[in-house]
Amino acid sequence: MKKYAAYIRVSTIRQGEKGTSLLEQKFAIEGYAKREGLSIGAWFEEKETAAKIGRxxxxxxxxxxxxGGFDGLVLHKIDRGARNLKDWAELSQLSDTGVDVRVAGDSVDLNSRGGRLSADIQAVVAADYIRNLREEVKKGQRGRLKQGLYPWKPPIGYLSAGSGNPATICPVVGPLVREAFETYANGHLSIKELRHHMAKRGLDTGSGKPFAINRMHELLCRSFYYGLINVKSEAYIGAHEPLIxxxxxxxxxxxxxxxxxRTTFIRKQYAFQKLLRCTQCDIVLYAETQKGHIYYRCxxxxxRGVCIRESIVVEALRNEIQMLGLSDAAITQFSIMFTATLASAVDSVSERQKILILQRERGKDAVVRLTDAYLDQAIDRVTFGERKQRLLDEQLKLQSELAEIASSAAYIEFKGREFLELLKALENIRKVGFSADQRRYVQKTISNFGITGKSVEITWKKSLSLMKERGVLFACGAARDRYRTLEGNDNQEGMHASLDMMKEIVNEVLFPTDEDNCDSSHSVQ
Known part of the structure; x- marks a missing residue:
């Protein structure tokens, strides 16, 4: 008796594990073999789409x-064996070489001319069905992408929220992905070192092993994490919450x-490490210890010869802080006036929101015009993709800033509290001295910290420069009674001058003009 191979297939592993199709195909082939008197020598079971070549x-x-292992082959239906023309050609070639190919579910005789023609037509229809299905799937995916939805499995750090919903941040893995970006951006670790570091923190393959270098590299290059979905040469603003x-x-x-x-790990943290620059060549000064003293040299x-002792830098910084007029009494009185003026800053934030919203709408119009230019073949696809991504990046920056100031009261309270804390930290430096753990206060308050020869040059950021120029803190400390309330100032001209001065300072604190990408067209009214 001739021995036949039997082939059954479903498109996915899930269908194979939870569905009944494989059993139904097997029962149908067994019934057919029994009726035709065929002997099934082996069963070949597959859980993969027939659209794929080379299963x-x-x-x-x-x-x-x-x-020659089998004399024939039994399929349940033609589309179970092949849904692409190459695989169907392979099956047809078997029949041409004398192998008895049978189809249990279709009344098709491959040994006759009419039967072969009917089978060929069914194979072409099956292949066309797959082509159409692919197009419909791509169309659906493009529709989801335009809505800002990611139609595939979200990257690590996010969880799928179901069809039609944006991915959500995983409360466990999400913070670890953010930490990976923050750690790498500091420049202390290479990607190879980062993957081992993050594996110890819990960001691993799931079995405790660190990510491969390529996978960690891909994670750090994934624009999805800041809200931009990139698919080949197309970019879309995602509806999901950005992780970074x-x-x-x-x-x-x-x-x-x-x-x-990339910087290597520094065992000894110097107080002014990477803060001091040579004013002649704009190079960061190198810190070193010689004979028990710390020096910074270019x-x-x-x-050559640009070198200064750390104690001189500390003394210069404390003197510069002294020139601001900082004192406990001055800070207390300034806080009263500053807090009162902050209340009027809500209107300024509202104006800023209007400006950002207008810029966002202009950006959307620019994307539409760019798309029209591409459809009119005025620009090529590569240029279109690059320009569109730049525009969408700007849109995301605007959305990020809008999100930051969406709650006006919270934003103003945070910025005001941060500024007053900086003043108190500077006063503490003046009293006690400077240490490495106070570096962040210098970074936030000084715009230029340079060395020319043996002298120190310090330029405060705009908000503190205004206070120094106007003698605000000196006035608050020396004349507390006169400035205790703005209404208590008998000199109307002086009162208006004080108001205008404080508004200017508050405006600079909320919207610093000496930082990049800041629009200074707003003001506190």
Whole structure:
């Protein structure tokens, strides 16, 4: 009796594990074999789409048949065996070489001319069905992408919220992904070192092993995390909540591409490490310890001899703080006036929101015009993709800033509290001295910290520069009674001057003009 191979298939592993299709196919083939008197020598079961060329089980079966292991082949239906024309050609070739190919579910005789024609037509229809299905799936995916929805499994750090809903941040893994970006952006670890570090923190393959270098690299390059979905040459603004800011993502890319040199771990943290610059060549001064004293020196060729002791820098900083007029009494009185003026800043924030919303709408119009230009073939696809991504990046920056000031009261309270804390920290430096753990206060208050020869040059950021120029803190400390309330000032001209001065300072605190990407067209009324 001739021995036949039997082939059954479903498209996915889930269908194979939870569905009944495989059993139904098997019962149908067994019934057909019994009626036709065929002997089934082996069953070949596959859980993969027939649209894919080169299926493992299917190709293994063909090789065994071609070697003479079986006299024939029984399929349940033609589309179970092939849904692409290449695989159907392989089956047709088996029939041409004398292998008895049977179809249990269809009354098709492959040994007759009419039966072969009917089978060929069914194979072409099955292949066309797959082509159409692919197009419909792509159409649906493009529709979801335009809605800001990611139609595939979200990247690590996010959880799927079901069809039609944006992905949500995983409360466990999400913070670890953010930490990976922050750690790498600091420039202390390479990608190889980062993957081991994050594996110890809990960001691993699931079995305790660190990510492969390629996978960690892909994670750090994934724009999805800051809210932009990139699919081939197309970019879409995602509806999901960003896990990181665009600024943090760019910082990580700068480290990766070498625009910011990766720094090695520093065992000894010097107080002014990476804060002091040579004013002649704009190079960061190198810190070193000599004979028990800490020095900062410039190592560039043209600036030999630019060297200063740390104690001199600390003394210069304390003197500069003293010139601000800081004192406990001055800070207390200034806080009263500053807090009162903050109340009027709500209107300023509202104006800022209007400006950002207008910029966002202009950005949307720019995307529409760019798309029209691409459809009119005025620009090529690559240029279109690059310009669109730049526009969408700007849109995300605007959305991020709008989100930050969406709650006006909370935003103003935070910025005001932060500024008053900085003043208190500077006063503490003046009293006690400077240490490495106070570096962040210097970074937030000084815009230029340079060394020229043996002298220290300090330029405060705009808000503190205004206070120094106007003698605000000196006035608050020396004339508390006169400035206790704005209404208590008998000199109307002086009162208006005080109001205008305080509004200018508050405006600079809320919207610093000496930082990049800041629009200074707003003001506190």
């Amino acid at each position: 493992t089980v299917f190709m293994s079966m063909l090789k065994q048949i071609q070697r 800011s665009k600024r943090l993502f760019d910082a990580a890319q700068d480290v990766m591409r070498g625009r910011l040199k 190592h560039s060729e043209g600036c």
